Amino acid sequence: MKNFNLLKSVFDQYVDFEPDEWKSYRDLSVVRNFKKGDIITKAGEVENYLNFVTEGLGRVFVLSKEGKEYTIQFGFAGDFLSSYASFISQTPSQTSLQALSSLEMISIHKDNLEALYQKSKSGERMGRLSAEGLYIWKEHREIELLTKSAKERYLALLHKNPNLVLTISQKHLASYLGVTPESFSRLKKEVVLDKSL
Amino acid sequence: MKNFNLLKSVFDQYVDFEPDEWKSYRDLSVVRNFKKGDIITKAGEVENYLNFVTEGLGRVFVLSKEGKEYTIQFGFAGDFLSSYASFISQTPSQTSLQALSSLEMISIHKDNLEALYQKSKSGERMGRLSAEGLYIWKEHREIELLTKSAKERYLALLHKNPNLVLTISQKHLASYLGVTPESFSRLKKEVVLDKSL
DNA sequence: CGCCGAGTTGAACTGAATCAAGAAACGTGG
DNA sequence: CCACGTTTCTTGATTCAGTTCAACTCGGCG
Numbered sequence: 316m317k318n319f320n321l322l323k324s325v326f327d328q329y330v331d332f333e334p335d336e337w338k339s340y341r342d343l344s345v346v347r348n349f350k351k352g353d354i355i356t357k358a359g360e361v362e363n364y365l366n367f368v369t370e371g372l373g374r375v376f377v378l379s380k381e382g383k384e385y386t387i388q389f390g391f392a393g394d395f396l397s398s399y400a401s402f403i404s405q406t407p408s409q410t411s412l413q414a415l416s417s418l419e420m421i422s423i424h425k426d427n428l429e430a431l432y433q434k435s436k437s438g439e440r441m442g443r444l445s446a447e448g449l450y451i452w453k454e455h456r457e458i459e460l461l462t463k464s465a466k467e468r469y470l471a472l473l474h475k476n477p478n479l480v481l482t483i484s485q486k487h488l489a490s491y492l493g494v495t496p497e498s499f500s501r502l503k504k505e506v507v508l509d510k511s512l
Numbered sequence: 513m514k515n516f517n518l519l520k521s522v523f524d525q526y527v528d529f530e531p532d533e534w535k536s537y538r539d540l541s542v543v544r545n546f547k548k549g550d551i552i553t554k555a556g557e558v559e560n561y562l563n564f565v566t567e568g569l570g571r572v573f574v575l576s577k578e579g580k581e582y583t584i585q586f587g588f589a590g591d592f593l594s595s596y597a598s599f600i601s602q603t604p605s606q607t608s609l610q611a612l613s614s615l616e617m618i619s620i621h622k623d624n625l626e627a628l629y630q631k632s633k634s635g636e637r638m639g640r641l642s643a644e645g646l647y648i649w650k651e652h653r654e655i656e657l658l659t660k661s662a663k664e665r666y667l668a669l670l671h672k673n674p675n676l677v678l679t680i681s682q683k684h685l686a687s688y689l690g691v692t693p694e695s696f697s698r699l700k701k702e703v704v705l706d707k708s709l
Numbered sequence: 710c711g712c713c714g715a716g717t718t719g720a721a722c723t724g725a726a727t728c729a730a731g732a733a734a735c736g737t738g739g
Numbered sequence: 740c741c742a743c744g745t746t747t748c749t750t751g752a753t754t755c756a757g758t759t760c761a762a763c764t765c766g767g768c769g
Contacts, residue, residue, distance in 0.1 A: 379659035387654060400651045403644045409655060432637070439636045440629070446643035447600045453650035454597045457584060458606060460657040461690045462576035464756070486715065493658045498757050500717055662725075683747065695725050697749055 318346065318369035321393060322421055325367070329444045330437045339435070343427035349373075349414040356412040361405055362398035364422035366390075371418035374487065375399075375410045386491040387456075389415075389479060396420070399449060415487070465494045466502050473506075515543065515566035518590060519618055522564070526641045527634045536632070540624035546570075546611040553609040558602055559595035561619035568615035571684065572596075572607045583688040584653075586612075586676060593617070596646060612684070662691045663699050670703075 319341060326332055332340075347366075349355055356362050358378060368390045375388040375398060387410060390396030401408030402425060423431075431438045459468050469492055473480050480488065489499035516538060523529055529537075544563075546552055553559045555575060565587045572585040572595060584607060587593030598605030599622060620628075628635045656665050666689055670677050677685065686696035 377655050377659060383659075385655070385658040387651070387658070400648045404648060409652075432640075436633055436636065439633065439640060443629075443636060443640035443643055446640055446647055450643055450647045450650060451597045451601060453647060453654055454584070455606075456654055457650055457657065458574050458582070460654065461582040461584070462574060462580075466756090484715075494756095495758060496716070497718085497759080501757090504717090681747075692726060693748070694727080694750085698725090701749090 318419065318421060321369055322367050325393060326441060330441045332435075332437050332441075336431075336435045336437055339431055340423065340438070343431060344421050344423045347420050347422050349418045349420075351414055351416050351418075353414045353418075354411055355414060356398050356401075356408060356410075358409055358411045359407050360401075362401035362408050362412070363425050364397060365395065365399075365402055365425070365428060366397045366412075366420040366422045368392050368394050368396050369419045369421055372415045372482065373413060373418050373420075374415055375412050376490065377410050384490050385493060386487055389483060389487075389491070391479075391482075395445065395449075403446070415483070460493065465492055465498065466505065468492050469499075469502055469506065515616065515618060518566055519564050522590060523638060527638045529632075529634050529638075533628075533632045533634055536628055537620065537635070540628060541618050541620045544617050544619050546615045546617075548611055548613050548615075550611045550615075551608055552611060553595050553598075553605060553607075555606055555608045556604050557598075559598035559605050559609070560622050561594060562592065562596075562599055562622070562625060563594045563609075563617040563619045565589050565591050565593050566616045566618055569612045569679065570610060570615050570617075571612055572609050573687065574607050581687050582690060583684055586680060586684075586688070588676075588679075592642065592646075600643070612680070657690065662689055662695065663702065665689050666696075666699055666703065 323337065326337070326340075346369075347364075349371075355366075355373070356364075370392055373390045373396050374386050375390075375396065376384050376386045378384055388396065396412065398408040398410045398412050401410070405425060428438075428442075432442055459471065463471065472488075472492070483491075485499055485503070486496050489496045492499060494502065520534065523534070523537075543566075544561075546568075552563075552570070553561075567589055570587045570593050571583050572587075572593065573581050573583045575581055585593065593609065595605040595607045595609050598607070602622060625635075625639075629639055656668065660668065669685075669689070680688075682696055682700070683693050686693045689696065691699065
């Protein structure tokens with residue numbers, strides 16, 4: 316199937332799976348479909364699945380005490396997208412997972428992944444490399460939040476990921492940058508003005 | 513040696529090393545000593561070592577464009593402390609590693625660790641579990657930075673890690689909370705006042 | 710059509726930064 | 740062990756980025 320090929324191509328960048336290791340992963344996975352707006356895992360629940368997006372767009376977000384949403388990750392086709400901290404620790408999640416469009420994901424259950432780790436050295440290796448890669452993302456994000464203003468973070472995002480900025484609603488972009496939609500609207504205007512100088 | 517026992521006890525919490533796997537790690541490691549203030553790895557360099565603190569105190573920090581320091585991690589005896597993103601990606605580090613007191617660490621070179629990963633499944637597993645644990649830390653930190661005010665972050669730290677607050681200078685604590693020393697000084701005063709109500 | 714969520718704009722407000730100056734603590738050398 | 744200079748911490752006055760609240764526009768879509 317086409318969607319599994321995408322997943323395979325991602326794995327191939329990291330490890331040399333034996334055919335039977337790949338077959339195991341495939342057999343232990345399920346394909347799941349969601350529609351726009353669906354909450355796939357809710358904060359407070361434990362995330363049971365490691366998901367790989369094959370089609371559509373989703374996000375992971377937190378809700379603050381004041382009731383404001385902050386997006387911590389967007390996931391497009393080709394990305395892993397789960398309440399990952401909850402998945403690996405198997406403790407209740409601080410974050411929720413939501414479909415922002417119709418969304419298809421290949422999902423593997425924690426128990427099945429653990430079983431695969433047990434018997435497959437390449438699986439274990441893939442797990443390590445994924446976690447390391449995600450760590451790097453998070454550290455990068457931490458540094459941006461600490462050292463940059465909202466405007467600088469927007470410019471960095473615009474530069475690094477212009478398609479994301481085009482695809483995603485301002486409301487959700489604002490929640491990712493950590494500002495209110497009002498502030499984001501103003502900030503965006505400033506950036507346009509700056510450029511026209 | 514006493515310092516290696518501490519490291520062993522940490523490993524034992526995660527994996528069952530065979531005696532010879534543990535011996536490999538031990539043989540491939542070096543003990544390094546630094547004095548207060550030393551910069552161990554400088555931003556711009558590649559981090560070659562995964563370090564485990566056996567004595568003393570260190571930190572990892574970034575320097576912003578405006579020349580301000582932001583601490584992203586403190587490490588006490590029993591903690592791993594490296595410019596970890598650089599270590600795993602073997603690309604120039606955004607962060608610097610510094611001794612905040614006289615500091616002793618057990619350090620393993622990237623090449624040696626990779627060799628160990630190749631031959632040891634438990635080693636690979638340990639690597640995965642460490643990366644996952646560090647990921648959880650970073651995500652937690654991201655959520656705090658996004659959703660909490662400086663004062664709330666200080667209160668959370670005070671609650672979760674009171675000894676850290678007592679041990680570390682206000683200047684460095686401020687740089688970890690992401691505020692200026694001046695703001696931190698005021699914020700601290702407010703917290704004391706709040707409590708005396 | 711009419712409504713509803715998304716985006717914009719304005720005015721007032723607030724948490725934290727900046728700049729500046731003084732006080733306390735600290736270590737190093739005489 | 741004291742005296743000195745240096746860094747750390749505090750306090751005050753001002754400024755600024757971003758929030759809040761409120762009103763208004765726009766574009767879908769039921």
